[in-house]
Amino acid sequence: MFEPLSTTAWRDLLGIEMFQNKPDSYVAKRRTDVQIKLMDCMKAGKLEGSIDLAKMGTAPVLWRNQPVPNPPLPQSVISEVFWELFEINFRYELVALDRLCYQFKPANFEQLDGQPFDELDASSTGDREIRILGCIPHFNGRLIPEGPEVGRAGFASSDVEERRGALWGLFRIMRGWTKMGKMSAGTIERAAAVESAKDISTVLLDEFEYRLACHYVWCFVVWFKRAPLLPHGL
Numbered sequence: 752m753f754e755p756l757s758t759t760a761w762r763d764l765l766g767i768e769m770f771q772n773k774p775d776s777y778v779a780k781r782r783t784d785v786q787i788k789l790m791d792c793m794k795a796g797k798l799e800g801s802i803d804l805a806k807m808g809t810a811p812v813l814w815r816n817q818p819v820p821n822p823p824l825p826q827s828v829i830s831e832v833f834w835e836l837f838e839i840n841f842r843y844e845l846v847a848l849d850r851l852c853y854q855f856k857p858a859n860f861e862q863l864d865g866q867p868f869d870e871l872d873a874s875s876t877g878d879r880e881i882r883i884l885g886c887i888p889h890f891n892g893r894l895i896p897e898g899p900e901v902g903r904a905g906f907a908s909s910d911v912e913e914r915r916g917a918l919w920g921l922f923r924i925m926r927g928w929t930k931m932g933k934m935s936a937g938t939i940e941r942a943a944a945v946e947s948a949k950d951i952s953t954v955l956l957d958e959f960e961y962r963l964a965c966h967y968v969w970c971f972v973v974w975f976k977r978a979p980l981l982p983h984g985l
Contacts, residue, residue: 815899833983834902840980842894844971846880849924851974852932853879871927887920888913906960907984915951921963925970932970938962 793799803810812819814828856874871886873879885892889905896902903909905917922942926934945951945959964981971979 831899831902834899835896837980837983838896838901839894841982842884842890842896844979845924845967846883846894848932848967848971848974848979849879849883849928850876852925852928852930852970854929855879869923869927871923883924886923888916890920902984906982911951911953911956915945915956918956918960918963919946921967922959925963925966928970931973934966938966 790799814832819828855876856872858874871879871882873882881892884890884894887905889901889908891897904913906914908914908917919942922938922945925932926939926942928934941955941959941962945955948955968979968981971977
């Protein structure tokens with residue numbers, strides 16, 4: 752399971768080639784620390800062997816296993832890079848916010864009599880993460896999107912039923928939030944209309960999406976004191 756890196760760690764990681772490889776120096780230690788963090792991330796993502804850290808300075812730049820030409824970059828590559836950054840950050844931030852807004856159940860909650868529970872309920876962060884990543888269909892249970900085709904799916908899909916499924920998954924996740932993350936009665940009522948509609952209109956779906964986005968952004972700002980990164984379409 753991935754763990755978010757701190758701001759400082761990300762800054763060091765993105766500037767890894769700025770640290771000259773000087774033995775017994777402070778910058779050399781920082782370089783080593785960053786390499787260890789990067790290796791830990793690759794191990795967690797089952798990407799070991801995909802990057803040779805000793806050759807990062809001379810390695811060719813690839814995107815989707817294809818060499819990236821010298822600037823100016825093709826607009827398609829730029830769009831995909833930015834889309835993936837927003838998509839990955841949204842998934843990580845959703846998981847992070849859920850840990851703050853969701854009240855975890857006791858270890859044996861499924862065996863307790865008279866205690867109603869939802870399919871997304873969990874007693875541990877790992878179990879809850881698996882459940883919420885599987886709740887939004889185009890996530891396919893992953894923090895890292897499988898490819899650029901996902902940028903035309905889910906929230907960004909032109910198919911209203913597919914879009915409804917993605918929004919419904921996000922609603923189910925946030926419906927389980929408590930305290931400051933508790934959802935308004937108006938949004939819950941609108942969700943019932945979205946669920947029951949046989950041929951849903953884009954107007955109703957747009958309103959539902961707006962309500963969910965507002966609730967998500969508000970909760971995120973309350974906890975993290977900044978605006979979240981939201982998913983985009985390609």
